[in-house]
Amino acid sequence: MRDFTHDLSALALNTASLGHNVSGAGAGWSPERTLDACARRGIGGIVFWRREVAGRGADIARCAREVGVHVAGLCRSPFLVGPMAPVGKQAVIDDFRSALDLAAEIGAPVLTIVTGGVQPGTKGVEDSLKLVAGYLEEIVPYADACGVKLALEPLNPAYGGDRSCLTTTRDALDICDMVEAPGLGVAIDVYHVWWDTDLRYQIQRAGQRIFGYHLCDWLAQTSDILLDRGMMGDGVVALKPIRAAVEAAGYNGFCEVEIFSANNWWKRSPEDVLDIMVERFRTVC
Template sequence: MALESRQLSLNTATVRERWNLAQAIEGCQRHGIGGISPWRDKVAELGLQESARRIRAAGLTVTGLCRGGLFPAPDAAGRQAAIDDNLRAVEEAAELGAACLVLVVGGLPAGSKDIAAARAMVQDGIAAILPAARAAGVPIAIEPLHPMYAADRACVNTIDQALDLCDALGAGVGVAVDVYHTWWDPNLERAIARAGAERILAFHICDWLVPTTDLLLDRGMPGDGVIDIPRIRGMVERAGFKGLHEVEIFSAGNWWKRDPDEVLAICTERHRTVC
């Protein structure tokens, strides 16, 4: 059965270079896209309350707020600053009615080679914001990133690692499954089943290009790379996930240069035909 555009959510990173948040909201309406996942800088530009008002008026589901995290730091002051910023992010997510606050947890502090210590800082940081997140009704979605980002962006690199944190932290914490970061994992199907419906908080789609010319900014449109997106979608749906499919494409050399209306038209067509 072909997927409908209402089952698609736009992560605003996909059009970030050409559109502000107001334009992205209007673009979703024009293309029949059912959801949006804004980045905090775009929300700040428009204003939090105005962003929430416009999203509600457009009838869009907020599949997530990007992003919190980045907890590891070389000193206590840096770690507290990260916690304070994440507490603000929780408040923003609550105001927007976001389904979750997505965390890119952070890598090694400057000068460190101790990845175990970095992971402990991540757990401590999430624990520090969790009471506020629970009180606000904002689930925390840990997004494991591909191991190539372990040093600088995320020292949590598999769904199983993220779920171990969920087990330790308790209710209110789950995972964001991004096909770009997880497609390679030989334990992927088992890990997704382990997560289950309650802990799969978001599902992100794009594609892995071969060759990849930039480790951060060369993601592909679904269908242009090597990821078997329908297979992974089947995994998350069998696990009980019923949410929207969030397209998130970082593409400095291609998609960010194009007319965003063209990008959204291709996103909806690929979502229907290849996802």
């Protein structure tokens, strides 16, 4: 298992942890200012959201190179299915391609996929998962051409209705098995999968198909399943055992900290949030 005590090169900030630069105390922080704050601390990577960098991909990629912070990924694909997806298959594919173009432009090696929920007019998750697999078969060649890998991220079953019909690492790998493309893998976000006693087995099964590892914590008495994520160490996730499993499977990429926290972390000074994130990364992850 890697030792992070004195090495932050594998730590990546997902800008959502500072309120996406659009809300909370981090409002107004430009991508450049965020990159600089990461660089000053020795944080190795950063993951932006599309809306933060759209139209400025090449500039921001250059800035990242200059300050020595790797662009570790881009958030995210459109929802493919469910009530919040763009209407119509072509609209989904077009937006997906646009996300891949931006990922390529900014130098992100991975695009995260959030599937969206249950397709209107259907019940249960099975039909929607099949639709997702079909969309991915269609998009994979374009992603390959962009040089961008696709990381399917299962979300907590609490999001099953609207945000993600994909709720387990098992289902994500089943889709990977169906699509069979070297550029398609999974992202393991501890917030979404920490409760799953099948996780260790599925991580082993995933092997080299783990394209992302996301950190935060699940607060024991969470007040909101969308915007009350905890800082690593403040919740009930067995962080080190999960990372040990992920690394035993062969993963040696970034650990991406993604904390949606409207009433706590987003209200604090971004400089403090980054300092605490670094401290926790060194000690409890």
